[in-house]
Amino acid sequence: MGNSKLYKGSLHTIILKLLEENGKMYGYEITQKVKEITNGELNITEGALYPALHKLEAEDLLDVEVAKVDNRLRKYYKLTEKGSKETVNKLKELENYIRNMQVLVNPNWSIE
Template sequence: MHSKELLKGTLQTIILKLLADQGKMYGYEITQRVKELSGGEMLLTEGALYPTLHKLEAEKLLTTEKVTMGKRVRKYYKLTEAGQSSAAEKMDEFTNFIQMMHRVLQIDPAF
């Protein structure tokens, strides 16, 4: 019942913000961090995550670095400079969105 439709459009913002805070992360780590921060409520699917990461990389907002741990390969992502700007922009957009929704839905701002 935590409607999944509301999450649409938030994934890029989440990824960029986490990377802005953490410096670098790999895909699986992102899914776990989101799960942790949301108290288990928000579960990123790989079918959403990886295509988005690849898209952000193609747009030069992220760069990758492969690190081999034993026989397992991890792919770390970090923000480019453009990515850092984009992260800040997306966060602004999101807070504006929330404020607008508060007005439209007439929710007590204290909430």
């Protein structure tokens, strides 16, 4: 995708929002959900996803739960209480950013 750099700055917010909506998810599930929601427009690579998940975990925004599935260990990520609060903040920041970009790109377009 040509504009993947635009999404890169929003990756943490995307992850937090998905976990807010879905409770807990494992890495591959997150990548597939993003692909599904965006009709294949956004593909998150493992090389981008896992460092982001590890950073969010280190910031105490995510908890990790390990479960055995089909004789394999699977890491599930879920929001901590701090992560839930941060999700609200990140979504507000993103909404403000989008609003400002819309005004800059199309000044005649009014936003209610």
